[in-house]
Amino acid sequence: MKLLKFSLAPIVCISIVSCGGGGVGADNQIRDYSAIFTPLPTVSIYPNSNPYNKAREQLGELLFWDPLLSGDKNTSCASCHHPDFGWADGRAFSIGSDGIGLGPARYGQEVTPIHSPTIMNVAFTGVGNTDLTDDFISGGYFWDLRASTLEEQAVGPIKNPVEMLGYNIDEQDIMAEIVARLQAVPEYVELFEQAFTTSDAINSQNIAKALASFERKIITPNTRFDDFMAGNQAAFNQQEIIGLNKFIDGGCARCHSGPMLSDNEIHLGEAIIDDVVVRTPSLRNISATAPYMHDGSSARLIDAIAAYENRGDIEVDIDDDDFNDIQVFLRTLDSNNVYQGKPGIVPSGLTVGGDID
Ligand code: HEC
Ligand code: HEC
Known part of the structure; x- marks a missing residue:
């Protein structure tokens, strides 16, 4: 059992797995997040050149x-x-x-x-x-x-x-x-x-x-994250709120912001890995898409978060005590309602999906 390094209402510490105390401290107070995050729209956006049909x-x-x-x-x-x-x-x-x-x-x-x-x-x-x-x-x-x-x-x-x-x-x-x-x-x-x-x-x-x-059909709105950002404060438990605040205070939301938790930008001077330049990926439904990073170098979500402690190319302020809280917060973006359709047959008569069996 880890000792508390930062002051935190004791009642919170009893009820959560990790009490934080990392790079940014553990803040369980709900803030106004609307300048940083908004819910994902519940219907897709179609360009005028290719409207829904x-x-x-x-x-x-x-x-x-x-x-x-x-x-x-x-x-x-x-x-x-x-x-x-x-x-x-x-x-x-x-x-x-x-x-x-x-x-x-x-x-x-x-x-x-x-x-x-x-x-x-x-x-x-x-x-x-x-x-x-x-x-x-x-x-x-x-x-x-x-x-x-x-x-x-x-x-x-x-x-x-x-x-x-x-x-x-x-x-x-x-x-x-x-x-x-x-x-x-x-x-x-x-x-x-x-x-x-x-x-x-x-x-x-x-x-x-x-x-x-x-x-454009395959979207994952209406997660607990969306519910919370739409104003339902009961959608998050204490640890998820702490994780969210750490995500912001640790600097993650500098790039992972907006309804996709991504600015979809290449951060010149940052995130240049072995001369490969990569944009910020979305963190939506993140549990379903392991492994992580452009080279799959993080096998699990916790590894992807922990990788930030040691990467020289992106500056953040988190440490070991923060990884799990942030992970718990990121799992609020998971959707249990993702379209899973697989056609039983394709018109060419070839094997559906190709040589994937
Ligand atoms: C400077 C912008 C920036 C900041 C700040 C940043 N990220 Fe990222 N994030 C990226 C980029 C770019 C990648 C892709 C890196 C790669 O592929 O090697 C990424 C990848 C990830 C991934 C893997 C996503 C996937 O699908 O592969 C996770 C998880 C993640 N970041 C979480 C965080 C957390 C947690 C923090 C704060 C501790 C953070 N990021 C801070 C830009 C940023
Ligand atoms: C052999 C595996 C493979 C096949 C087959 C494949 N993709 Fe991909 N797809 C990838 C990889 C790898 C990337 C990333 C490439 C890059 O960024 O340079 C990618 C990127 C994408 C992206 C970009 C996603 C984003 O967030 O930027 C879309 C969309 C996509 N593929 C759709 C398709 C469609 C549609 C097809 C069929 C016509 C297809 N892919 C066939 C492996 C594949």
């Missing part, structure tokens, strides 16, 4: 799971963004175009140089506390923000030899090849026509729009 979302789901979109017809988006692994893959680095199996059990030679992020809540990437206007456009995407929209992002993995392209088709030919393959499947011809209300709708732009529409 149910047929498009459903088509996008089938495309997401259809290995027809990969050069060798063996890999799908779901190979690395799978609902069983928080819409990521549970691996430090992903295995792509020659991979077999799913999650940590997947094996193969084609390994991505960076960790697969989840696609949960990508509809809200970049949203701030006051950004919720009609002209909000989510993004940017990838760890280095090189894609500005979800639509632009979606063709990236299809053209990448390590991820979905493989080595039997050239990058400049793959989109035409996929369009031809889709045109040869009558069900896809019909679904594209319904989704885009025009015949001859199968082209790379519409493939990207459908994929992005499906991704």
Whole structure:
């Protein structure tokens, strides 16, 4: 049992696991957090260029799971963004175009140089506390923000030899090849026509729009965090309030703020790891997306928090006594209501999801 280093109402210390006393002390008082955090919107945000459309979302789901979109017809988006692994893959680095199996059990030679992020809540990437206007456009995407929209992002993995392209088709030919393959499947011809209300709708732009529409479906609002930030003070217990205050006082919210707990910014001069420049990731539904960091170097959430004590590139003020309180707070962002759908069949007739069994 650890001795108290900081003064704290004794009644609190009896009822919680850790009494704090770290870099920033343990404050169990509820504050006004509205300048730092707000609840996640409960419906997705759609750009004017690709408004919500149910047929498009459903088509996008089938495309997401259809290995027809990969050069060798063996890999799908779901190979690395799978609902069983928080819409990521549970691996430090992903295995792509020659991979077999799913999650940590997947094996193969084609390994991505960076960790697969989840696609949960990508509809809200970049949203701030006051950004919720009609002209909000989510993004940017990838760890280095090189894609500005979800639509632009979606063709990236299809053209990448390590991820979905493989080595039997050239990058400049793959989109035409996929369009031809889709045109040869009558069900896809019909679904594209319904989704885009025009015949001859199968082209790379519409493939990207459908994929992005499906991704915007997967959001995790209404967590206890959202409830608390909406004003329900009873949503958090004492330790969660202490963890929240430590998260702020320790400097974490400098970057992990807003409804996504991310400013989605690259902090120049900070967070430059082995010359890899990475943006602040979201911390929503964080328990579902281990391992953590751009290189998967933190196996568990507590490791990701503890890593801050020793990393020279990001300055924070926390120590051992704070890790668990912060972890307990971050788990209030977990959602038990995440979309878990898996199509039983895809229109190409190929194996759903690719070689993931
Ligand atoms: C081989 C595994 C793999 C496959 C297959 C794959 N991805 Fe990814 N995905 C990744 C990795 C790795 C990254 C991070 C790459 C980077 O940042 O440079 C990523 C990043 C993303 C992002 C950016 C998320 C963010 O927060 O910035 C989205 C969205 C995404 N993928 C969607 C898709 C879609 C849609 C497909 C199918 C067309 C797909 N992925 C196929 C591994 C994969
Ligand atoms: C200067 C901005 C900044 C500050 C301050 C900061 N972070 Fe981060 N955080 C990042 C970046 C950038 C990454 C990705 C780093 C990487 O991939 O190596 C990250 C990653 C994480 C992750 C892993 C998320 C995932 O899905 O992989 C967690 C958890 C986390 N931070 C928690 C915290 C906590 C707790 C604090 C305070 C002690 C904190 N961060 C302070 C920018 C920041």
